Amino acid sequence: MKNGMKKAVIITYITIIIGNVISLMYTPFMLSKLGKAEYGLFSLVNSIVAYIYLLDLGFGNAVIRYNSKYMVEKNEDGRKKVNGMFLSLYLILGLISMIVGVIIYFNLGKIMSKSLSLDEINRTKQMFMVAIVNISLSFPLSIFNSIITAHEKFVYIKIINLLRTILNPAIMITVLLFGSRAFGMVVGSTVFNILLGLVNVIYCFKILKLKIKFAGFDKALFAEIFNYSFFVFLSAIAYQIYWNSDQLILAIFVGAAPIAIYAVSSQFNTYFLSLSNVLSSMFLPKLTKMVTVEENRNDLMRLLTKIGRIQYYICSYIFVGFVLVGKQFIVRWVGQGYSFCYVIAIILMFPQIFSIIQSLFATMLEAMNKHRVKAYIYLSIAIINILLSIVLVQKYQGLGCAIGTAIGMIINAVANNIYYKFVIKLDIKYFWMNILKLVIPTSITFGLGFLALSLFSLTSYISILMFGILFTIIYFIVFWIMGFNKYEKKIFISAVSKGRIKQ
Structure with missing residues (x-):
């Protein structure tokens, strides 16, 4: 299994990289x-x-949990019954x-x-009619993916995700080449999803x-499952409100074209998140173990700070680079008509830095079984x-939505840090003092990068790539100095010499 996990992680990284590259090429x-x-x-x-997918109610995690539980207990009959109950539930x-x-x-109009x-309303209804079929079939089919996860067949799951990443855009391109449009x-x-x-x-x-054995609903078990799933569901609601409401608001108050501008801007935010959080899983087992055995809070805080600093390096590198050449890239990528995406993307990306560098704090809360308050905070801010x-949308259109979302993210970060300090009793001052030390080298990197822009005429992908290489060198030299x-220099040297990071 250990070897399988390593393969799954490698496939995950490949999927992220390929997915982002395909998306960048496919979107224009x-x-x-x-x-x-x-x-x-x-x-x-x-x-x-x-x-509509929120109707899952967080039961996907429950399928994994209870299948795993019965497998450990070697309760085959219990597993048959619970899967029968889950399949009945998902059919409903x-x-x-x-x-x-x-x-x-019938109410879209x-x-x-x-x-x-x-x-536009008729075309939207045509697409949505097909989407309804997709959703209704996806629910009963989704239980099988959760069952595979419970069996820890991670390599298979990641291969399927990789195939989805490659084949779905290929199908979309084929459809467009044959003259079909959004429908x-x-x-x-x-x-493709049904297959x-x-x-x-x-x-x-x-x-x-x-x-699978259909033996009716066990009310006591169902109540237990629902209680387990509820806060997962609550967080899912908050997430969907946060990241999908803006496009609905634009559709109601503005129109179709601004949705496209906002969707492209959000795409950069998605790239930012996927690339910045890629290291988190490498430190997750150690963090979970420390929380479980209730080690000293100072030791826990030091580990969270180490991870937070590494996350900061990744996200600040991406963010500063985007601020410097993002507009030129967008114009070269999708055309001058989408240049305003640059401003919206920056507004969405900047507050995410606070979330990214504290990404494992959320995992820590789950390990402590204290994640319900975070779910309440997230939903309230959403x-x-x-x-x-x-x-804001009625005056500033997409920019207004972005500003509203950014303000919400900042309030969310402040509320979570108050919770970490006064309820969880973590030394948040120690964490942020360590992060604030990195603001000066970040500012210097930005200044040197801005000066380096005068050496390039960023009108082609090659010139943007060449600037990216120079910026990478500048960033590394400034932060090395x-x-x-010492710890961070050590793990970098270890990664170069041994091809891996030692924790």
């Missing part, structure tokens, strides 16, 4: 074929679908999602009538020898985000 092609308005409608449908959720989808379908034309993309994506779901079903029954965005401590 898609925008050129669809145009802003059509792409905005496509993004809008995806945003609505994301909300699939039916409910279809009913909810149909209700939304009323909801979007102020900002979308009749033709064809939704159909292609739906068929992958069926592959998981076959894998479960043929390879894992899965057996609601504040919606209210701010509704007020002024930023990295």
Whole structure:
């Protein structure tokens, strides 16, 4: 299993890199074929679908937990029954999602009538009709992915994710080349998702020898599962409100084209998160062990600070580099008409730095079973985000939504740090003093990078790449002299000499 985990981690890194590269290459092609308005409608449908998926209620994690529990206990009959209960539950959720989808379908015209034309509303409804089928079938199929995870078949899961990352855009490109537009993309994506779901079903029954027994609902067990899943569900609601509400607000108050601008800006924020958080899992086992055995809080704080500093190096490198050449890259990538994405992307990315450098604090809370308060905070801030965005969007359009989201993220970071300090009793001052020491070398790096821009005419990918190489050298030299401590220099030397980071 240890070797399998290593392979799964490697495949995950490959998937992230390939996924981001494909997305960067694929997006301009898609925008050129669809145009802003059509792409905005496509993004809008995806945003609505994301909300309906909340009907999962966090049960996916419960499937994993209870399958694992019964496997350890060697209770095969209990596992058959619980899987039968979960499959029945997901079939019901699939039916409910279809009913909810149909209700939304018949009310889309009323909801979007102020900002979308009749033709745009009809095209949105066509895409959403296919999406309803996708959602209703995805619920019962999703249980099989969770069962595979419970069996710790991580390599298989990561290979499937890699195939999804490569093949889904390939299908979209093929659809567009044959003359279909957003509707064809939704159909292609739906068929592909169903096929992958069926592959998981076959894998479960043929390879894992899965057996399911329909024996009705165990009310006591269901209550236990629901209590376990509720705060996962609450966090999922907050996440969807946070990252999918802005496009809905734009659709209601502004129109389709601004949604496309905002969607491209959000895409850079997604890249930022995926690349910045890639190291977190390497430190997760050690952190979880420390929390479980209740080691000294000072030792825990030192480890969290070490991890936070490393996360800071990664996200500050990406963020400063984007501030310097992001606008030129966007213009070269998707055209002058999307240049304003640069401003929105920066507004969304900057507050994320606070979340990224404290990303393992959330894992620590789960290990301590104190994550419910964080879920309440996240949900409250998400609601504040919606209210701010509704007020600001009417005057500033997409920029207003971005500002509302950014303010919400900053409030969220402050509230969480108050919780960490006064309830969890962590030395938050020690953490932030260590992080603030890195602001000076970051500022110097930005200044030198800004001066280096005069050496380049950033009108091609090659010139942007050449600047990126020079900026990387500048960043490394400045931080080696002024930023990295002995531990950080040691893990860098270890990574270079042995190809891995020793903890």
